[in-house]
Amino acid sequence: MTSAVSALSRAELEARLEEAEETLRAIREGEIDALVVRGADAEQVFTLEGGGQSYRTFMEAMDVGAAAFDHDGQLLYANQALCTLLDCPHGSLTAPALIALLDPVNQAAFQSLLAQAQQERQSAEIHLRVGNAERSMLLTGTPLEFGIVQGAAVTFTDISEREQAAAARESERLARAILASANEAVIVCDRAGHVTHLNGAAMRICAEAPVGKTFAEAIALGFPEASELMSSDDIVTMATAGLPVQGLEAAVRTPSAAITDVMISAAPLVVSGERTQGCVVTLVDLSQRKAAERHQSLLMGELDHRVKNTLTMVMAICARTAAHERTIEEFQKSFTGRIQALAATHTLLSNASWQNLQIRDVLAAELAPFASLSSGRILTEGLDIAVEAKMAVSLGLVFHELTTNAVKYGALSIPAGRISVRRIADGDEALTIEWREHDGPPVTPPQSSGFGQTLISRSLGSGGAKLEFSPAGVVCQISIPKS
């Protein structure tokens, strides 16, 4: 060895020394990570990676994608799982190839993660395109020493499915919220016609625990307009077969239902593709409209009935008045007065929508041309009693006759005269009202019974009126039957 060295020139020796010093410096400064040792037979290479091989072995054992990067961000190693995830052959993945999968925004996020992961644990969500598919990955980087090299290990977890599942859950939640928020009752049935979903409005018209039942079991409907030939299940069958049903009116017959009439529409339920998954049935509450229609129909019938009654009454009044009056003028005056009495009561009834008319109102209307109830000449007591329309008409005519008589011959014929109208009895079947005149001229009973008296005594049906021509003033007790 000595001879070999001595044979070298100074320049060569200097070069060898420089190389030896350079080797030592490189070792000291960590620029090399392998050494060649000459053994007895051959050279052997020893790496200074320390656990270098073990980290690769460990990474390969991981299910998630994992990669090691040095402090410059260069890829040192990528495991099989990551190569599979990114659809590239094992061993071919490089940092530039990985970067190329990312758009500029995700590149920046990835580079930032890699830089920070050299110092501390860091996570970020990255979106990249593998083939034609968008993938979302959760990257977690941690500082790691690969022998003498500082770097970072990054795991790649594919969260695309998790995100898709979350999106599906959100979509389901949204669909349920829409269903719940709908004002109309909405019922969803599967292909077999069993109820799978329904909202709160639908719960109110369905039988108890409708989910799982057939549509017809869940909600009892009748179809009067279809002559009852149709059934609830027919609607579901049609809609599931792809034939929408629109605006069919039905009566709800579920005993517990709060509504009575609905308008039904049904449409096929197509979730994805073209196959029908079932149907969606919506039921709009028609109860109020139907009730209004029924009320209107009732009123029309009632009006018809009343018009006929009134005409009959007018004809009777005309005939009777004609029989009792001697001249055309007298007839005209009496007849007009009686028709006006009828009209006054009708006006009252009309204003009160034919409901809740009180005896006091009828009296006031008939007395109105001659005296008001507040004038002091008329004393009323206990007349705040409702009477039905038919009775009000009769009572109006009776008050008209009494008033006309009082104006002609009784208490209203002189300024000092007064009339008291009081309820004097209130039995279970009838109540009695007394018309009593005071301070009028002395009364003498009429020679003959006029139509007025006849009307008074006959017009109250099962009730009746008792007329007494007392000298101090006319007294009439009117019995009003309670309906």
Added chain:
Amino acid sequence: MADPIKLVLYVAGETPKSLAAIRNLEKICAEHLAGKYRVEVIDLKKSPQLAREHGIVAIPTLVKELPVPIRKIIGDLSDTPKVLVHLAVEESSS
């Protein structure tokens, strides 16, 4: 036209420094020696006996074989100016 610079890079499989040296040499060649070099990479993990030809001790090591004199640059070649000096390649000559 001058003879190309012949370089031999000795690495040990895929150790971090070997990978860094390959990367750095690719960059230097592309940026400073365009069209004027020939590189041979020798993996001593696979063929350790090839270390004997240039008396390689530390890995990675780059050997400039041509033009003579032979020069060795030990380390991952991250210090570009130092590498260029050792290769006797001036910026202006590139």
